[in-house]
Amino acid sequence: MDLRPIGVFDSGLGGLTAVRRLSEVLPGEDIVYLGDTSRVPYGSRSRETIKRYAGQDAAFLMSFDIKALVVACGTVSTTALDVVEKACGNVPVFGVVEATAKKAASSTKNGRIGLIATPASIRSGAYAPAIRRYAPKAEIFDRACPLFVPLVENGRTEPGDVVIETVVREYLEPLKNAGVDTLVLGCTHYPLLSRVIGAYMGKGVSLIDSGAATAEAVAAALRAADALGSGEPGERRYFVTDSAEGFEKVASLFLGSGIRGEVDQVSLEKY
Numbered sequence: 192m193d194l195r196p197i198g199v200f201d202s203g204l205g206g207l208t209a210v211r212r213l214s215e216v217l218p219g220e221d222i223v224y225l226g227d228t229s230r231v232p233y234g235s236r237s238r239e240t241i242k243r244y245a246g247q248d249a250a251f252l253m254s255f256d257i258k259a260l261v262v263a264c265g266t267v268s269t270t271a272l273d274v275v276e277k278a279c280g281n282v283p284v285f286g287v288v289e290a291t292a293k294k295a296a297s298s299t300k301n302g303r304i305g306l307i308a309t310p311a312s313i314r315s316g317a318y319a320p321a322i323r324r325y326a327p328k329a330e331i332f333d334r335a336c337p338l339f340v341p342l343v344e345n346g347r348t349e350p351g352d353v354v355i356e357t358v359v360r361e362y363l364e365p366l367k368n369a370g371v372d373t374l375v376l377g378c379t380h381y382p383l384l385s386r387v388i389g390a391y392m393g394k395g396v397s398l399i400d401s402g403a404a405t406a407e408a409v410a411a412a413l414r415a416a417d418a419l420g421s422g423e424p425g426e427r428r429y430f431v432t433d434s435a436e437g438f439e440k441v442a443s444l445f446l447g448s449g450i451r452g453e454v455d456q457v458s459l460e461k462y
Protein backbone atom coordinates (compact mmCIF):
# COMPACT_ATOMS: atom_id res chain seq x y z
CA MET A 192 0.00 0.00 0.00
CA ASP A 193 1.18 3.54 -0.76
CA LEU A 194 -0.91 6.42 0.59
CA ARG A 195 0.90 9.19 -1.25
CA PRO A 196 -1.11 11.09 -3.88
CA ILE A 197 -0.81 10.83 -7.65
CA GLY A 198 0.22 14.09 -9.34
CA VAL A 199 -1.42 15.03 -12.62
CA PHE A 200 -0.68 18.08 -14.70
CA ASP A 201 -1.75 19.71 -17.92
CA SER A 202 -1.22 23.02 -19.66
CA GLY A 203 -4.77 23.88 -18.57
CA LEU A 204 -7.95 22.14 -17.52
CA GLY A 205 -8.22 19.67 -20.42
CA GLY A 206 -6.16 17.17 -18.40
CA LEU A 207 -9.20 16.71 -16.19
CA THR A 208 -10.38 14.27 -18.88
CA ALA A 209 -7.54 12.03 -17.64
CA VAL A 210 -8.48 12.66 -13.98
CA ARG A 211 -12.01 11.60 -14.85
CA ARG A 212 -10.82 8.22 -16.14
CA LEU A 213 -8.28 7.88 -13.33
CA SER A 214 -11.07 8.41 -10.79
CA GLU A 215 -13.11 5.67 -12.47
CA VAL A 216 -10.34 3.07 -12.50
CA LEU A 217 -8.72 4.10 -9.19
CA PRO A 218 -11.46 5.66 -7.02
CA GLY A 219 -9.37 5.21 -3.86
CA GLU A 220 -6.43 7.41 -4.90
CA ASP A 221 -5.68 10.95 -3.74
CA ILE A 222 -4.96 13.22 -6.70
CA VAL A 223 -3.18 16.58 -6.84
CA TYR A 224 -3.89 18.34 -10.13
CA LEU A 225 -2.06 21.30 -11.62
CA GLY A 226 -3.47 23.22 -14.59
CA ASP A 227 -1.15 25.93 -15.90
CA THR A 228 -4.13 28.05 -16.86
CA SER A 229 -2.20 31.32 -17.08
CA ARG A 230 0.08 29.96 -19.84
CA VAL A 231 -2.23 27.62 -21.77
CA PRO A 232 -2.04 26.82 -24.70
CA TYR A 233 1.34 25.06 -24.86
CA GLY A 234 0.59 23.38 -28.19
CA SER A 235 1.45 26.37 -30.36
CA ARG A 236 4.67 27.30 -28.49
CA SER A 237 8.34 26.52 -29.16
CA ARG A 238 10.04 23.38 -27.80
CA GLU A 239 12.23 25.45 -25.49
CA THR A 240 9.26 27.20 -23.92
CA ILE A 241 7.29 23.96 -23.51
CA LYS A 242 10.30 22.34 -21.81
CA ARG A 243 10.71 25.25 -19.41
CA TYR A 244 7.04 25.24 -18.45
CA ALA A 245 7.01 21.43 -18.09
CA GLY A 246 9.99 21.50 -15.72
CA GLN A 247 8.22 24.00 -13.47
CA ASP A 248 4.96 22.02 -13.53
CA ALA A 249 6.77 18.82 -12.51
CA ALA A 250 8.84 20.54 -9.80
CA PHE A 251 5.69 22.02 -8.27
CA LEU A 252 3.96 18.63 -8.06
CA MET A 253 7.09 16.98 -6.67
CA SER A 254 6.72 19.23 -3.62
CA PHE A 255 3.69 17.09 -2.65
CA ASP A 256 5.59 13.83 -2.10
CA ILE A 257 3.70 12.14 -4.95
CA LYS A 258 4.06 8.45 -5.78
CA ALA A 259 3.59 8.88 -9.54
CA LEU A 260 3.26 11.73 -12.00
CA VAL A 261 0.81 11.66 -14.89
CA VAL A 262 1.57 14.07 -17.71
CA ALA A 263 -1.96 14.41 -19.08
CA CYS A 264 -0.84 17.04 -21.58
CA GLY A 265 -0.20 15.57 -25.03
CA THR A 266 2.10 18.44 -25.92
CA VAL A 267 4.38 17.99 -22.89
CA SER A 268 4.31 14.19 -23.29
CA THR A 269 5.55 14.42 -26.87
CA THR A 270 7.94 17.34 -26.49
CA ALA A 271 9.29 17.56 -22.94
CA LEU A 272 8.98 14.18 -21.20
CA ASP A 273 12.76 14.07 -20.66
CA VAL A 274 12.62 17.28 -18.61
CA VAL A 275 9.77 15.93 -16.50
CA GLU A 276 11.56 12.63 -15.88
CA LYS A 277 14.66 14.51 -14.77
CA ALA A 278 12.65 16.64 -12.34
CA CYS A 279 10.98 13.53 -10.89
CA GLY A 280 14.05 11.42 -10.10
CA ASN A 281 12.83 8.01 -8.91
CA VAL A 282 9.13 8.86 -9.05
CA PRO A 283 7.57 7.10 -12.06
CA VAL A 284 6.35 9.39 -14.83
CA PHE A 285 3.52 8.45 -17.18
CA GLY A 286 3.23 10.48 -20.37
CA VAL A 287 0.34 9.78 -22.70
CA VAL A 288 2.32 8.55 -25.73
CA GLU A 289 3.32 5.04 -24.68
CA ALA A 290 -0.04 3.75 -23.43
CA THR A 291 -1.91 5.43 -26.28
CA ALA A 292 0.42 4.01 -28.92
CA LYS A 293 0.00 0.53 -27.44
CA LYS A 294 -3.77 0.80 -27.41
CA ALA A 295 -3.89 2.14 -30.98
CA ALA A 296 -1.64 -0.67 -32.21
CA SER A 297 -3.85 -3.31 -30.62
CA SER A 298 -7.01 -1.67 -31.96
CA THR A 299 -6.13 -1.45 -35.66
CA LYS A 300 -7.13 -4.28 -37.98
CA ASN A 301 -5.95 -2.77 -41.27
CA GLY A 302 -2.71 -1.20 -39.94
CA ARG A 303 -3.80 2.32 -40.88
CA ILE A 304 -3.79 4.63 -37.88
CA GLY A 305 -4.74 8.30 -37.80
CA LEU A 306 -3.28 10.72 -35.28
CA ILE A 307 -4.57 14.18 -34.43
CA ALA A 308 -2.92 16.47 -31.92
CA THR A 309 -1.56 19.98 -31.36
CA PRO A 310 1.03 21.43 -33.78
CA ALA A 311 3.84 20.85 -31.22
CA SER A 312 2.87 17.19 -30.75
CA ILE A 313 2.73 16.52 -34.49
CA ARG A 314 6.02 18.37 -35.02
CA SER A 315 7.71 16.19 -32.36
CA GLY A 316 7.14 13.00 -34.37
CA ALA A 317 6.94 11.12 -31.04
CA TYR A 318 3.98 8.88 -31.85
CA ALA A 319 5.18 7.05 -34.97
CA PRO A 320 8.14 5.20 -33.36
CA ALA A 321 6.03 4.41 -30.29
CA ILE A 322 3.20 2.93 -32.41
CA ARG A 323 5.69 0.98 -34.55
CA ARG A 324 7.18 -0.63 -31.45
CA TYR A 325 3.82 -2.43 -31.07
CA ALA A 326 2.74 -2.58 -34.74
CA PRO A 327 5.91 -2.48 -36.87
CA LYS A 328 4.05 -2.29 -40.18
CA ALA A 329 1.52 0.37 -39.19
CA GLU A 330 1.00 3.30 -41.52
CA ILE A 331 0.41 6.53 -39.64
CA PHE A 332 -1.51 9.50 -41.03
CA ASP A 333 -1.22 12.59 -38.86
CA ARG A 334 -2.72 16.03 -38.75
CA ALA A 335 -2.27 19.02 -36.48
CA CYS A 336 -5.62 20.51 -35.46
CA PRO A 337 -4.85 23.94 -33.96
CA LEU A 338 -8.46 25.14 -33.99
CA PHE A 339 -9.84 22.31 -31.90
CA VAL A 340 -8.57 23.54 -28.50
CA PRO A 341 -10.07 27.05 -28.73
CA LEU A 342 -13.32 25.67 -30.14
CA VAL A 343 -13.67 23.17 -27.29
CA GLU A 344 -12.91 25.90 -24.75
CA ASN A 345 -15.68 27.95 -26.29
CA GLY A 346 -18.13 25.11 -25.90
CA ARG A 347 -18.36 24.29 -29.63
CA THR A 348 -18.46 20.54 -29.06
CA GLU A 349 -21.98 19.40 -29.91
CA PRO A 350 -23.15 17.56 -33.01
CA GLY A 351 -25.20 19.95 -35.13
CA ASP A 352 -22.87 22.91 -34.44
CA VAL A 353 -21.98 23.98 -37.96
CA VAL A 354 -18.66 25.58 -36.92
CA ILE A 355 -17.15 22.49 -35.28
CA GLU A 356 -18.60 20.16 -37.92
CA THR A 357 -16.96 22.23 -40.68
CA VAL A 358 -13.59 22.28 -38.92
CA VAL A 359 -13.75 18.54 -38.18
CA ARG A 360 -14.44 17.84 -41.85
CA GLU A 361 -11.61 20.14 -42.95
CA TYR A 362 -9.03 18.47 -40.67
CA LEU A 363 -10.16 14.87 -40.87
CA GLU A 364 -11.04 14.46 -44.54
CA PRO A 365 -7.52 13.29 -45.54
CA LEU A 366 -7.47 10.75 -42.70
CA LYS A 367 -10.90 9.46 -43.63
CA ASN A 368 -9.83 9.20 -47.27
CA ALA A 369 -6.71 7.31 -46.19
CA GLY A 370 -9.01 4.61 -44.75
CA VAL A 371 -7.77 4.68 -41.15
CA ASP A 372 -9.68 2.32 -38.87
CA THR A 373 -8.22 3.79 -35.66
CA LEU A 374 -7.87 7.46 -34.75
CA VAL A 375 -5.72 8.63 -31.85
CA LEU A 376 -7.12 11.67 -30.05
CA GLY A 377 -3.68 12.88 -28.98
CA CYS A 378 -4.73 15.96 -27.03
CA THR A 379 -6.53 16.46 -23.72
CA HIS A 380 -9.37 18.42 -25.32
CA TYR A 381 -10.31 16.08 -28.13
CA PRO A 382 -12.36 13.53 -26.12
CA LEU A 383 -14.98 16.27 -25.83
CA LEU A 384 -15.28 16.14 -29.61
CA SER A 385 -15.73 12.35 -29.68
CA ARG A 386 -19.34 12.53 -30.82
CA VAL A 387 -18.71 14.93 -33.69
CA ILE A 388 -15.48 13.18 -34.75
CA GLY A 389 -17.04 9.73 -34.39
CA ALA A 390 -20.03 10.70 -36.50
CA TYR A 391 -17.78 12.11 -39.25
CA MET A 392 -15.31 9.20 -39.30
CA GLY A 393 -18.03 6.55 -39.17
CA LYS A 394 -18.76 3.50 -37.04
CA GLY A 395 -15.83 1.43 -38.34
CA VAL A 396 -13.25 3.82 -36.87
CA SER A 397 -12.15 3.36 -33.22
CA LEU A 398 -11.28 6.53 -31.34
CA ILE A 399 -8.42 6.22 -28.83
CA ASP A 400 -8.61 8.69 -25.93
CA SER A 401 -5.00 9.33 -24.83
CA GLY A 402 -5.89 10.41 -21.28
CA ALA A 403 -8.07 7.37 -20.70
CA ALA A 404 -5.49 4.96 -22.14
CA THR A 405 -2.86 6.47 -19.85
CA ALA A 406 -5.09 6.35 -16.76
CA GLU A 407 -5.63 2.63 -17.36
CA ALA A 408 -1.87 2.09 -17.72
CA VAL A 409 -1.22 3.97 -14.46
CA ALA A 410 -3.79 1.83 -12.65
CA ALA A 411 -2.19 -1.37 -13.95
CA ALA A 412 1.32 -0.20 -13.00
CA LEU A 413 0.38 0.84 -9.45
CA ARG A 414 -1.51 -2.40 -8.95
CA ALA A 415 1.45 -4.44 -10.16
CA ALA A 416 3.78 -2.52 -7.83
CA ASP A 417 1.39 -3.03 -4.88
CA ALA A 418 1.31 0.77 -4.58
CA LEU A 419 -2.43 1.46 -4.42
CA GLY A 420 -4.01 3.62 -1.70
CA SER A 421 -6.23 2.60 1.18
CA GLY A 422 -9.39 2.05 -0.83
CA GLU A 423 -11.20 4.92 0.93
CA PRO A 424 -12.63 7.48 -1.52
CA GLY A 425 -9.66 9.56 -2.69
CA GLU A 426 -9.21 13.27 -1.99
CA ARG A 427 -8.74 15.91 -4.67
CA ARG A 428 -6.68 19.10 -4.66
CA TYR A 429 -6.62 21.38 -7.65
CA PHE A 430 -4.13 24.13 -8.42
CA VAL A 431 -4.33 26.65 -11.23
CA THR A 432 -1.88 29.40 -12.20
CA ASP A 433 -4.56 31.88 -13.23
CA SER A 434 -7.52 32.98 -11.15
CA ALA A 435 -9.48 30.09 -9.59
CA GLU A 436 -12.66 32.00 -10.30
CA GLY A 437 -14.85 30.22 -12.82
CA PHE A 438 -12.77 27.04 -12.39
CA GLU A 439 -15.78 24.98 -11.44
CA LYS A 440 -17.73 25.70 -14.60
CA VAL A 441 -14.94 24.91 -17.06
CA ALA A 442 -13.58 22.04 -14.96
CA SER A 443 -16.90 20.25 -14.80
CA LEU A 444 -17.02 20.34 -18.61
CA PHE A 445 -13.87 18.20 -18.75
CA LEU A 446 -14.54 16.20 -15.61
CA GLY A 447 -18.11 15.40 -16.58
CA SER A 448 -19.32 16.02 -13.03
CA GLY A 449 -19.21 18.58 -10.25
CA ILE A 450 -15.92 19.42 -8.59
CA ARG A 451 -15.11 18.29 -5.08
CA GLY A 452 -11.96 19.31 -3.26
CA GLU A 453 -10.09 22.57 -2.85
CA VAL A 454 -9.03 24.86 -5.69
CA ASP A 455 -6.11 27.27 -5.18
CA GLN A 456 -4.17 29.65 -7.33
CA VAL A 457 -0.41 29.17 -7.32
CA SER A 458 2.62 30.88 -8.86
CA LEU A 459 5.25 28.65 -10.51
CA GLU A 460 7.89 31.39 -10.62
CA LYS A 461 10.11 29.89 -7.93
CA TYR A 462 10.16 26.39 -9.49
Ligand code: DGL
Binds near residue numbers: 202267309
Ligand atom coordinates in the same frame (compact mmCIF):
# COMPACT_ATOMS: atom_id res chain seq x y z
N1 DGL B 1 -3.09 20.10 -23.14
C1 DGL B 1 -2.69 20.28 -24.51
C2 DGL B 1 -2.44 18.93 -25.16
O1 DGL B 1 -2.97 17.92 -24.74
C3 DGL B 1 -3.77 21.02 -25.30
C4 DGL B 1 -3.87 22.48 -24.94
C5 DGL B 1 -2.59 23.22 -25.22
O2 DGL B 1 -2.24 23.43 -26.39
O3 DGL B 1 -1.93 23.56 -24.26
O4 DGL B 1 -1.67 18.84 -26.09
